Amino acid sequence: MTSIVSVPLWLALAVGGLAAWALLDRLLVPSARWFIRSRANKVLDEVGQRLKIHIRPFQQVSRQALIDRLVFDEKVQHSAWAFADARSMPREVALAQVRRYAREIVPAFNAYIYFRVGYWLGKKLSQSLYRVRIGFTDDAGLNAIPENATVVFVMNHRSNMDYIVASYLAAEKAALSYAVGEWARVWGLQQLIRSMGAYFVRRNSKDELYRRVLERYIAMATEAGVTQAVYPEGGLTRDGTLGEPKFGVIDYMLRGFHTHGERDLVFVPLGLNYDRTLEDRTQLLSGGVPSRRSGRGRALANTLAFAGSQLALMLRSRWYRFGYACVNFGTPVSVRAYAATRGIDFEHLTRDERQAQVAALGRHLMAQVGLLIPVLPVPLVATVLLDNLARPISELDLKSSVSARVRELEAGGARIYVPRGDWDYAVSAGLRMLTLRHLVDERDGLFAARAGEEPLLRYYANSIAHLLAPRQVIAPG
Numbered sequence: 001m002t003s004i005v006s007v008p009l010w011l012a013l014a015v016g017g018l019a020a021w022a023l024l025d026r027l028l029v030p031s032a033r034w035f036i037r038s039r040a041n042k043v044l045d046e047v048g049q050r051l052k053i054h055i056r057p058f059q060q061v062s063r064q065a066l067i068d069r070l071v072f073d074e075k076v077q078h079s080a081w082a083f084a085d086a087r088s089m090p091r092e093v094a095l096a097q098v099r100r101y102a103r104e105i106v107p108a109f110n111a112y113i114y115f116r117v118g119y120w121l122g123k124k125l126s127q128s129l130y131r132v133r134i135g136f137t138d139d140a141g142l143n144a145i146p147e148n149a150t151v152v153f154v155m156n157h158r159s160n161m162d163y164i165v166a167s168y169l170a171a172e173k174a175a176l177s178y179a180v181g182e183w184a185r186v187w188g189l190q191q192l193i194r195s196m197g198a199y200f201v202r203r204n205s206k207d208e209l210y211r212r213v214l215e216r217y218i219a220m221a222t223e224a225g226v227t228q229a230v231y232p233e234g235g236l237t238r239d240g241t242l243g244e245p246k247f248g249v250i251d252y253m254l255r256g257f258h259t260h261g262e263r264d265l266v267f268v269p270l271g272l273n274y275d276r277t278l279e280d281r282t283q284l285l286s287g288g289v290p291s292r293r294s295g296r297g298r299a300l301a302n303t304l305a306f307a308g309s310q311l312a313l314m315l316r317s318r319w320y321r322f323g324y325a326c327v328n329f330g331t332p333v334s335v336r337a338y339a340a341t342r343g344i345d346f347e348h349l350t351r352d353e354r355q356a357q358v359a360a361l362g363r364h365l366m367a368q369v370g371l372l373i374p375v376l377p378v379p380l381v382a383t384v385l386l387d388n389l390a391r392p393i394s395e396l397d398l399k400s401s402v403s404a405r406v407r408e409l410e411a412g413g414a415r416i417y418v419p420r421g422d423w424d425y426a427v428s429a430g431l432r433m434l435t436l437r438h439l440v441d442e443r444d445g446l447f448a449a450r451a452g453e454e455p456l457l458r459y460y461a462n463s464i465a466h467l468l469a470p471r472q473v474i475a476p477g
Helices: 009-047 063-071 074-086 092-104 111-129 139-143 161-170 189-197 208-223 248-254 279-288 295-317 337-341 350-372 377-387 395-411 424-438 454-461
Strands: 131-137 150-156 178-179 229-231 263-275 324-329 440-444 446-449
Touching: 063 208, 074 092, 074 208, 092 208, 111 161, 111 189, 131 161, 150 161, 150 208, 150 350, 161 178, 161 324, 208 229, 208 248, 208 424, 208 454, 229 248, 248 350, 263 337, 263 350, 279 324, 279 454, 324 377, 337 350, 377 395, 377 446, 377 454, 395 424, 424 440
Parallel strands: 131 324, 150 229, 150 263, 178 229
Antiparallel strands: 263 324, 440 446
């Protein structure tokens, strides 16, 4: 005898959804993971033959295993117990907090995502927006880095495009692991970033337990030889100048370095610059430059207007991308050699001595980075136009003034990128970029900064101001 059992529609849908999820979890997800893992292994075999700095076993360990290793690290455990005792809380609660921090920080590197998806996206995006160039590379110094050394690229931070451009240009040398701020913790984006090997950090966190977990992860990655990239300035430059550096992450890296250990720690200075950064006006606003602030509606309207203007330029064949983006790779700095020549043992310094020595090393690295920042057409032209605010200048006189500036820069050892090896073209390209952006007006063959746009011109001139006389460092207001 049969009977009909009636159930509510919502219950039937819920049961069907759970069944579908079970099927997905038991059959499809494992198959997808196997497929991705097999493709990643093939990529590892391929890129391992051409990379100068190899992928480390640490990067191939499962994310969950790394999280467990970090959570149960002896120093992290001691910090968790001390944290719990100081606040009279159960140790299990402190340990749960440590686990949350570890899950937040630890990446999930996937070679297939990095070298197939990430590299392709980085290349297409970089080349669609800029004429991307490598200006200078100390190939002899890079080739002399020991194979088992931990390599850290130290660079200035002008744009969020830095992550993309640097990773794209360094892809033939190494897979870079970045520290990424909380801005990128958006569903979908954070998964992609983690699979690219980046780890998330809370900028300026005062939580001692969090800082210890972060410190231990960075030290462990450094000790394991993971290639990393760091921005000592912390955030983007707000006025175009090199920002005041912070050396917390470098200190954490040095904690994973042992003077008489297996691996040397080698810092590679890297300088980036752009003829145009996408965040220039936003950064000027955040730096306190007087300007009209806008709400979300106004910001959306501005974004659409910008996209429309770029499309109009494309249709008229007057779109020249955003000019040049250039990267210079400098001479590697071996911590082992640096410490030996100065009689320093970072492992046996007092706290005050260590802070002083880490700061000295950090300043030395940032000085090298500053010298490597490429001199590009727009910053050069902007510098000369600011020298002539009181009067318009002809293109011939502008080129003559740029030539004088170039001699000054060359005398100071600056790295100057000359497009096509032609200075006449370089100046014309820089002037064209500024004119198209309506930062410079042309009248009767004479050029002058547009009223109200001096702060933005200073933003670009300041990117090379430290390479000229001190008087050229200009405030943004």
